[in-house]
Structure formats: structure tokens, C-alpha cells
Amino acid sequence: MSFDIVLRHRIGERTIEIDHHSDASLIAITGPSGCGKTSVLNCVAGLITPDFGKMAVGGRILLDTERNIALPIESRRAGYVFQDARLFPHMRVAANLAYGARLRGTGDASTQGAAIDADAVVDVLDIKGLAERWPATLSGGEIRRVAIARALMSGPDFLLLDEPLASLDKARSVEVLCMIERIQQELGVPMLYVSHDPAEVARLTQSIIKLA
């Protein structure tokens, strides 16, 4: 699986510029806060259309502004784990988890996305007991784990993780970090991983996009 990301996007006074090609299964995006790390993920997911961009994941073109190609958000098969989780407040955890799977239909042969087994996800993320709970009743760590599980269960080609350890205490962040490593190793899903913490990034990958 490879990531080819070329983009230029202006937000206010700042211009984000990236030209990165890598076969690494996990690419980290780092830089100080406010440098546009989340905007990069939004561009890849299709929530923002950059001024200029060419993006492909595993050779599948998501966006090419020169050729006027832009896959709609729902066709990009990005499993986006937002920094603020964005669990649907009117659905129980089980319905949140099933949301993407239900829309995409599981076992669709055309989806190249790693055939992720729901039971394995529930197992790796240790969320079995949460199915009947409402998002409002979950703790910070639980919310994060459910958000990751929801993204994984939608059958994504790749994951976009936005500061998945933010606002977690020390013990929790170690726990989530271990899970991310397990997901990478056991489920084999490529990831773009946004973080401002050099130590965290160093532990995960050699392939780094630095934004200034």
C-alpha cells in the first residue's frame, strides 16, 4: 500500500505544501499546533478541496485537481478518526459501530479495504461491553476506542488518525498507542497519523511529513 500526496492549500495567511510519496504503512504528519495538520487529513478525506492536489492511496486516485477528478467523500473509503471523535449522539455505541458497515455493505468484493473482521476489532479495542451504551455516558478513553472501531468497521482502505492520544491520561494513551500498533500489525490497515509529539511519532514510524 502506498500513499502519494501532493497538495497545496492556502488557509488565511498560511499555505500548506506537501509532496510526499511513500510505501510505509504508517505515515506520521507532525508540526506545531495550527500548522494545518488536520487540514491535510480533511483534504485526503474530501471534507476540504485543496487549491491544488494530487492524491492516491495504493494507486487509487482520490483527487487530481489538474484533471478535475475528485472522488466524493463517501467513495474515498477513508476511515477517519476525528480528534473530537464525532460519535453520533442519537445512536447507541452498537449503531455507531454499524453505521459505516451498514452503508457500505460488508463482504463487498470490490472493496479492496482490508477484510476487517468486526469481532477482531471489538476484541483488539476491548469494547465488547459498551454496545448498549449512549455516547454521552462513555469516558474519554472509551469514546476514542469506539471512534477508532467505527472507522475500522466501515471497511476503509486506510485510516486517518487525528491526534488519537490527545486528552487521554498517560495510562490511557499507552493503551491506545498499543492498540494502534496492534491494528497495524494484526489488521494491516495503512494509516496517516497526525501528532504533535515527536516521541510518539518516533515510536510508530520512520516516514514523517513535517509541516512548519
Add this chain to the structure above:
Amino acid sequence: MITALEWSIIALSLKVSLVAITLTMPVAYTLAWVLARRRFPGRFLLDAMVHLPLVVPPVVTGWLLLVLLGRNGPIGSMLDNWFGLTLVFHWTGAAVAASVMALPLMVRAMRLSIDAVDRRLVGAARTLGATPWQAFRTITLPLSLPGILAGAVLGFARSLGEFGATITFASNIPGETRTLPLAIYTGLQVPGAEGAVTRLAIISIILSLTALVVSEWLVRRANGGGAHVL
């Protein structure tokens, strides 16, 4: 006690209001969504038009309806020729007048609740594979349900009380367009109807109060203790 005639007035009022609200709901929700979520030239004008019945004297609204929807009006003559539908002097006309008068209140309530739906949740739904329509159906619509109910109830209460536009457009015909407020007004014009006026007035208050309580209950049941209609 309430007489048979008074019961028929109540039934007519409920029929007119229910039909008015049912027909207006989809229109009001669409307008609310467009005003809350879309930016386009002329949006301000659309907003102003929707709110017009709130500030224009109801009699003027009734007169406008008469001009447009009357037998010789541009829309009215079409309805008459093509569908054999006459609104003037007919209970359907009273329902149309009630609809137009209730529209701004319904749009306002629904728009507030659509505004309150976090658009980032819609974005999240899209990344999970939802088309814009699926995201609307599963996220925006259910999360704005309290506003839909609130709008329906406010519109219903407004329809029950509608007077000026109705009497101008649909007239005050017993058994056809004489709804509760018109009947109360008529009763005040003749001596000896004080008892009927009092009964009808009390019923008006009870109906409005019931509508508010029911909607509050519905919203609380749907959204837990924190949600309110008003």
C-alpha cells in the same frame, strides 16, 4: 354544557388546523433547511418573504391570498379550471390562510434546530460512506426532530388562533369557515351569546395548552430530560 353546534365548531377548527399543519410541515422543513444550510444570492429575500406573514397585518395577508387565489386570481383561476378546486368561502381556504400564517413560526423553530445540528457530524457520516441524502436522513433529520415537533405545535396553536387572514380570505361562514376565533368574534356581536363565547374561549385555551404539553412530552421522551420545545 357544550352544544352540538359548539362541538361542530371545535371539530372544524381541529380539521382546518391539522390539515394546514400537515401540508405546511414539508414546505416549512425544506425552507428551514435551505435557510440554515445553503448560501445563495437571494437568501435574504427568501428569508424576508417567509417572515412576511409575521409582520404584515393579517388582513393584508388575507387580501393578498384573495388576489392570488381568488376565483379570478392568477393561481386561483388555474386551480378552478384544472382541478375544479375553489378555496374562497371554503374550509380549504381557511386551511390555506392558517398555513400561510403558521409558516414563519414553523420555519423559525425548525431552522433553529437544524442550525444546532453539528455539521461535523454530517461530515463524519460522509466519511463513513453516507451519500448527502443518507447523511441527511440518518443525522440531520433525527437530530432536528425536536425542532420539527416544536414547529408543528407552534404552527398548530397559531392555526387554531388564526383570525384576520381567514375572515378576509375564506369569510365567516357557519359550518364551513367559522373556526373557534371567528365563532367567538361572531358571538360577541350578538346579545345573549355570552355563555357560548365563554365556553369556546375556555376550549381554545385548553386546546393550545394541551398542544404545548404534548409536544414537550414528546421531545423529552425522544431526547432525554435536557431537551425543550419552548
